[in-house]
Amino acid sequence: LALSCGMVEPAQSFWSEPLVRCTGYCLIFISALYIYGGFNRQATKSVRRRLISATLACFLIFIDTLSFIHQPDSNFLNLSSYAFSRLALKWDGLFYAIFLPALTTALLFLAPLWNEIRCRSY
Numbered sequence: 001l002a003l004s005c006g007m008v009e010p011a012q013s014f015w016s017e018p019l020v021r022c023t024g025y026c027l028i029f030i031s032a033l034y035i036y037g038g039f040n041r042q043a044t045k046s047v048r049r050r051l052i053s054a055t056l057a058c059f060l061i062f063i064d065t066l067s068f069i070h071q072p073d074s075n076f077l078n079l080s081s082y083a084f085s086r087l088a089l090k091w092d093g094l095f096y097a098i099f100l101p102a103l104t105t106a107l108l109f110l111a112p113l114w115n116e117i118r119c120r121s122y
Contacts, residue, residue, distance in 0.1 A: 032057035
C-alpha cells in the first residue's frame with residue numbers, strides 16, 4: 001500500500017502480531033516449568049530444574065522481544081535503535097511503573113513472613 005509520503009508499508013505476518021507473541025510467551029514460560037521441572041514442586045531437584053527452565057524461557061522471550069522492537073539497519077548495541085514504543089514503554093513515569101509493582105510484590109510476600117514471625121513469638 002502506498003502511503004502519502006511515498007513509502008511502502010511493510011506487510012506483517014501473523015507471527016509478528018503482538019497478541020500472538022504474548023500468547024506464545026505465556027505458553028513457552030508455563031510449558032518450560034512443567035516439561036523440564038516435572039510435577040513435584042516440593043523436591044529440591046525439581047525446584048532447581050524449574051528455576052533453570054524459567055531462566056532459559058525468559059532469556060528466549062527477551063531475545064525475541066529485542067528482535068521485535070529492533071529497527072532494521074541499525075546497531076544492536078545502541079539503545080536508540082530499539083523502538084520501545086512498540087512495547088508501550090515510555091520514559092515518563094518509568095520509575096513508578098517499576099517501583100510500585102515491586103513494592104506491592106514485596107508487601108505480599110512480607111505478610112506471610114510477618115505472620116510466621118508473630119506466631120513463633122507467642
